[in-house]
Amino acid sequence: MAARNDGNCFGAVIMKLSYNWIKDYLDLAATPDELARALTMSGSEVGCVEDKDGDKIMELEITSNRPDCLNIIGLAREASAVFDIDLKLPDFAIPKKVPSFAKASEGRHGPLSIVHSPISCLIQDPNLCPYYTARVISGVKVLPGSGKVKKLIEALGMRSVNNIVDITNFCLMELGQPLHAFDLDKIEGGKIIVRVAKEGEKIVTIDGVERELHEGMLVIADAQKPVAIAGVMGGLGTEVTDATKNILLESAYFNPLSVRRTARKLAISTDSSYRFERGVDKGMIVNSSNRAATMMTAGGGGIGALIECGELKVKPVEINVGVGAMARILGVPLEVGSVKKVFTRLGMTVCASKADQLTVRVPGFREDIKTATDLGEEALRIYGYEKVPATMPDIFPSTVRKGHSRLVKERLTELLVSSGLSEIITYSLIKEAASDRFSGITGNKVSLMNPLSEDQKFLTPHLLDGMLKAVSFNLNRKTKDLGLFEIGKIYSERPDGSYDEIDTLCLAFTGSRPANVAEGAREFGFYDLKGVIENVLSRVRVEIDLAGKDMDFLSGGAEISLRGKGPAGFIGEVTKNILSQYDIEQKVFILQIRLQDIYRTAAIKSVHNPIPRFPFSERDISILCPAGTEYGSVRASIMDLADDLVRSVDFLDVYSGDNIPKGMKSVTISIQYGLSSRTLEADEIEKAHLKVKSALSSRLGVSFR
């Protein structure tokens, strides 16, 4: 049995069920398959069903709210409700014929060989253990496990130890109450003290491991030493062995939280501990002790009187519920009579009912039922979810179904895909070195306190590591030409201790655009990357400007600014040094830009502008300028004129080489002149063009070719 940890299991555990065993408590007509299906459909999901020595063993997933199903009788109760048949409980009374200490020293099974000094029990911490019982069982013969008990507990995957321990395990599985059998003669000082451990106190548990205890952990101790970790595991020194003659049988209630904390701290989970964690049935503590004692003395021996310590307060839970209201909320036609019957089969008492109003008393083993809503679930799951009709709710459609940023994100994804890039998704947890590798672009780091490994310790402050890993992964698999993008979050801590999660876009190109009939293969370069981002952003009405900026991890790097809004990212070729850390041997061009900033200025709505009715005129112009003159300043010199007639400035060509003096270059641009109201006259165009030329020569000192 083990706690499951995948999916939404919320602390569910696996419990095994024997078909033959459950039939001891039910006149079951259902086949194993029918039983498995019924249990699954009422909430105890049956995983696999296995054949074992003429029996069928089912593996059930029991959710953490249903500790009452962690035993065979609990599951039999479920089946009794589903199939509407009686549940037959065993007789918990100790048979009169068994010798009891109080009155006889001689019984049917012969004289008792040993007489004991009485055992005394003391609870020191009633919060952690409100109720403790112990009882002496004397003159037992410890033998290897055998017969039905051995067969059944083995069927459920438990190991047979000896007849005594097997019986405690049998009762655990049958009734859900963990019991512990001590070798009475190893208990020192005739005392059982239920107390918290002293810091550093040690105990060797029955699995042979020495465990160091901490303050606050509850132990069972004798006059000298701890003999068990309460509710978790017994001690090796007092365990029942072949030599054991007399037994001290423990049956108790331990505080669930205390057991849980202790078990977690010691990193052990046992059949006993997780039952106590979820809460055992307070009504079954004495019954279990009686049943085990009776079974242990079946072949001889005497049963001592029950020594009880503390008390259990059981506050009866009573819930009023209207069957009509219940049916309305669930949308299911429930009938009072059948609901009453279901509650009764599940162990509840329907105390009073008038019309469809029921007063229901909930048994102690169903601490999960506290409200009418909980009772509704009980009625429904036995009624059967399959019978629930499928209806449609009243709908209140939202008028803004996707927020602005979501729309921008979806639009950009579409545009990037139609630009030929493939979307990737990378882990947002990375290692520290990868987080630090790109200096100057990240905020305060965010790390995990309990990472799975050092490789996944930091929330990524950039998307570069994930991107370069993806590039590297593909290059290693011989895909050399890549255009990739990711829209993800980058994380940082704010000065006030809260956290920033910023939607961010990362783009990369590497390799070549493949050859086709029209043109040969062409290596991807800086301008491919720039072209994609400019074009894509222009479709959401965002314009960007680039300005050269020195960054450690980029050669030919530039800062990207949103026009009029300031820096939002960077672009450039990744340095050889960085690439070598990803085993990349070819050029990679990369870009990262914050989408959060783009959301603010992006426009999703299109606005119609009338198409010009009069033709524009085009004038090309070739400028001779120093090689260092940026195209951007040429363009700006013209745009800054804000001349009404200049409609657009378009790049045509940049050239240096033959016919161009060294250190110079020729830039050719095309300018459109026009008005929306009429066609321009030739002399108007010439005048405007002259104005442009004079602005260029006065501002940039360029000449014309």
Add this chain to the structure above:
Amino acid sequence: MDPAKLLEEISKDFGLSLESCNDIRRLEEIRTDYLGRKGKLNLVLKDIPSFAPEERKEVGSRANLLKDDFSIRLDALKFELEKKLKSETTGSLDVTLPGVEPGIGTRHPLTLTINRICDIFVSLGFEIAEGPEIESEFYNFEALNIPLDHPSRDAFDTFYVKGKYVLRSHTSNVQIRLMEKNEPPVQAIMPGRVYRPDAVDASHSFMFHQVEGLLVSETVRFSDLKGILMNFCKSMFGPDIKMRMRPHFFPFTEPSVEVDISCANCAGVGCRVCSGNGWLEILGAGMVNPKVFEAVKYDTSKYRGFAFGMGVERIAMLLYGIEDIRLFYENDVRFLRQFA
């Protein structure tokens, strides 16, 4: 010159020009030369007033006849030339050469899956809501009725960031944030990234994606949850798919259910994909636990709700027949290009 002779000459010249013409551009030049406004025939017609009266009618009708004749012959030749051109073009085109790719990329299969799920609910009137991944314990646990030190918290072995902050283990935190800000009715679908400290293998990942849904109103019933989920399952996996609900336990819903769909791989007969039982678990759901409403200060006597949550990777794996969750994060383009 004698106008009749002149026309005779023009006709002869036209015949020679046409004979030597073998492309359409030349043909159009010839047409202009002879039939244009300033073409040879029009020049003759323009001179008609200078002819002797007895010649005028004769020349006029002859010139007009030639006009018709030229036009017909030009059109006939043009038809021939175009036919020839077309067959030449066809002959030189190797239609089996690969086309020039316009470079259309691919969306990630998880994005496609999230969009498909969201679109189904958006069309039903749900809005999309998102929330933070680094979240306080209150929103991730307490407000959802998951108390500290309760076995139900076991499933949430959770990544801790600092103090009371965790990496959210589900997108349910968005429910709480949404309800805190809005009075009912609320109808939302909440996609996002979540984290759990599971070692990576074919079916586990420490990071994955969830889509959560929530509907709160005064009238919603459990049977409505079944109706909505049934509609979703059929929209997502096909109209023939069967759905069933099993009772389950989640701290934030009561009643709680797990939802299975019939295995599409074996039509519910039982196979490797469904571990032989014919059903595949795809989501968890339930009626919102009134304790959750208390946490967001909703009137529990007035409002009811349902909520559901599903793992995107799981659904994408079923949808596309993917057997290893790690493929989603390796980003092998040979994998990515299979989805559109």
